[in-house]
Amino acid sequence: GQQVMQIPQYQHVQEGEDFTTYCNSSTTLSNIQWYKQRPGGHPVFLIQLVKSGEVKKQKRLTFQFGEAKKNSSLHITATQTTDVGTYFCAGSFTGNQFYFGTGTSLTVIP
Amino acid sequence: KAGVTQTPRYLIKTRGQQVTLSCSPISGHRSVSWYQQTPGQGLQFLFEYFSETQRNKGNFPGRFSGRQFSNSRSEMNVSTLELGDSALYLCASSLNQQSTDTQYFGPGTRLTVL
Numbered sequence: 188g189q190q191v192m193q194i195p196q197y198q199h200v201q202e203g204e205d206f207t208t209y210c211n212s213s214t215t216l217s218n219i220q221w222y223k224q225r226p227g228g229h230p231v232f233l234i235q236l237v238k239s240g241e242v243k244k245q246k247r248l249t250f251q252f253g254e255a256k257k258n259s260s261l262h263i264t265a266t267q268t269t270d271v272g273t274y275f276c277a278g279s280f281t282g283n284q285f286y287f288g289t290g291t292s293l294t295v296i297p
Numbered sequence: 298k299a300g301v302t303q304t305p306r307y308l309i310k311t312r313g314q315q316v317t318l319s320c321s322p323i324s325g326h327r328s329v330s331w332y333q334q335t336p337g338q339g340l341q342f343l344f345e346y347f348s349e350t351q352r353n354k355g356n357f358p359g360r361f362s363g364r365q366f367s368n369s370r371s372e373m374n375v376s377t378l379e380l381g382d383s384a385l386y387l388c389a390s391s392l393n394q395q396s397t398d399t400q401y402f403g404p405g406t407r408l409t410v411l
Binding site: 217218222229230235275277279281284285286287288290 | 345396
């Protein structure tokens, strides 16, 4: 079946270190969205990638969509304690049904 | 604009009971999707409604059902509750049915089944 895999499941970093989470699918995605969920909160939309090879930046966050539209990554440069939370990718194959990755829980150690 | 609202925020039920959860989308949004979030399974898609019609359905048993009203508000119902139904139920609204539309999540309803 269609699914989106995400690794790692957990990541602990020292404040100031970089962080990357990866998503991949065995099937070509129509588009991929990224969300952040703070502890006790709900997912909040970060960004959407649609085009093959697309790269988007939001301050210290860099999002990439693979050339084959089967993988994506989120990279955070110089993490801060405010980056703590779980980061989810959500891929769409057709229509408006999204398949969420299992998420990467980021802990930032001050 | 007010965000997505969900009621109730917390619910405790016992096995065998049924439950109805409500979601009010952002004003003007016509698509509502429901997700189940558990620690072990992550976020799993339940169904999506647009213009009062179910457009997509995830891989959940028939005990899980939903509907959407003419004002885009949506409800989901779970009958014959099981312990495994304990989860955070999230709804997300988007403007239309385009996969490129941003989904805005509500705060969720935390359901505990005893």
